[in-house]
Amino acid sequence: MYLPFFSTIEPSSGSVSRGSQPPSVFVEEPRGALRIPGHLKTDRPPLFSLVVPTYNERENLPPLLDRLTQLLDRSLPGEYELIVVDDSSPDRTWEVAGGLMGQYPQLRVMRRQRERGLSTAIVRGWQVARGEWLGAIDADLQHPPQTLLQLLAELENGVDFALASRHVRNGGVSEWSFSRRFLSRGAQLLGLLILPEVLCRVSDPMSGYFIVRREAIADRRLDPVGYKIAVEVLGRGKIDRIAEVGYVFQERQEGASKVTLRQSIEYLQHLLRLRWHRIPRRRFLQFAIVGSSGVVVDLGVFHLLRGEWGWHLAASAILSTEVAILNNFIWNDRWTFGDIARKQRGWRNRVDRFVRFHLICGLGLAMNVAIVLGCSNLGINEYLSKLMAIVLVTLWNFGMNAKFGWRV
Ligand code: GDD
Ligand code: MN
Numbered sequence: 001m002y003l004p005f006f007s008t009i010e011p012s013s014g015s016v017s018r019g020s021q022p023p024s025v026f027v028e029e030p031r032g033a034l035r036i037p038g039h040l041k042t043d044r045p046p047l048f049s050l051v052v053p054t055y056n057e058r059e060n061l062p063p064l065l066d067r068l069t070q071l072l073d074r075s076l077p078g079e080y081e082l083i084v085v086d087d088s089s090p091d092r093t094w095e096v097a098g099g100l101m102g103q104y105p106q107l108r109v110m111r112r113q114r115e116r117g118l119s120t121a122i123v124r125g126w127q128v129a130r131g132e133w134l135g136a137i138d139a140d141l142q143h144p145p146q147t148l149l150q151l152l153a154e155l156e157n158g159v160d161f162a163l164a165s166r167h168v169r170n171g172g173v174s175e176w177s178f179s180r181r182f183l184s185r186g187a188q189l190l191g192l193l194i195l196p197e198v199l200c201r202v203s204d205p206m207s208g209y210f211i212v213r214r215e216a217i218a219d220r221r222l223d224p225v226g227y228k229i230a231v232e233v234l235g236r237g238k239i240d241r242i243a244e245v246g247y248v249f250q251e252r253q254e255g256a257s258k259v260t261l262r263q264s265i266e267y268l269q270h271l272l273r274l275r276w277h278r279i280p281r282r283r284f285l286q287f288a289i290v291g292s293s294g295v296v297v298d299l300g301v302f303h304l305l306r307g308e309w310g311w312h313l314a315a316s317a318i319l320s321t322e323v324a325i326l327n328n329f330i331w332n333d334r335w336t337f338g339d340i341a342r343k344q345r346g347w348r349n350r351v352d353r354f355v356r357f358h359l360i361c362g363l364g365l366a367m368n369v370a371i372v373l374g375c376s377n378l379g380i381n382e383y384l385s386k387l388m389a390i391v392l393v394t395l396w397n398f399g400m401n402a403k404f405g406w407r408v
Pocket of ligand 2: 138140252257278
């Protein structure tokens, strides 16, 4: 119970009066690890739990709940619950939500006072959820509620994860500015660089509108930061079967987006945290040691060709890089990914792996240059840009080689 001075919510008006003993209108805010329970504590649980994260959405919430309940009362009568998770919004959205509980018996409300953030709000909502299917939808009507029916149908068909995507047939965004489109696609590209094996699984990993099967994420420690909860679910869940449904991202009705530079920084932090979580530590360390040996070979051959034999600069640079790539391939094929390579015997397989390795490293080289130029154009120190490029490209090379080179 979090309302000060034992206030109660008058169900009809949503206004707050102070004084009498509080009814327990709000769901207790969970503490500790962000872990979704696998087993359900209640008998006859609803099938579907939909979490609505809110921050300053008092105007949008009533029409959203009205549309959701009309839709779900028809398609899932008595089989769903709505869980609003509000982070003590300055506009007191939690009060409006509490005041609507009398009208919607399937509505539960959590007012958080210890944590803030979109992704953790959704996970805390799932922690108190009772459904087998766990969903997330924005409160501002930018995610059209009717798309839920298609997402539910996909869960019915047995998928683990059904995502509403702006980038498939029947998908799109309303009047997004070029800069917003560029930022959204840029965020997706950055994600593909750092977590290719995760973000390449769906067309719109930035989406915050989806349903996931509880058992796919149950008893796993989630650790999201920022806005991209779908990336967290794909990165840590046991997601085998995925479906995508097209939807058009709508214009906001009331209020404003809470996306700021902070969310962009949190997104990068989230990607790197997930990368570290997903990376096989020993194999990655071996890959990094081989990469470092490649730097020594590259510099050594370059010095021999250019310094000792006076070869042309470009020829020295290219040949020394080639020798380094060959060095790295041989060690990675025999040591880092040796266990995999031994199952893919024969010269044809080996040449095939070398060609893929060479392509991925070539792309990595191009990205290295692009990152250095891009960062230095943004005024970032050139050596820091180079260091960031080396870290990002090493993650890229490892992820892509593991996934597409040796096909771990
Ligand atoms: N509890 C809580 N705490 N809710 C939050 C917070 C927070 O800190 N920040 C935002 N929300 C809620 C908003 O109230 C809204 O319901 C939803 O999260 C999305 O917030 P917006 O600020 O409207 O985000 P957006 O419209 O720019 O982007 C949304 O749509 C994109 C496309 O699906 C987000 O869902 C993005 O994650 C998503 O990529
Ligand atoms: Mn929005």
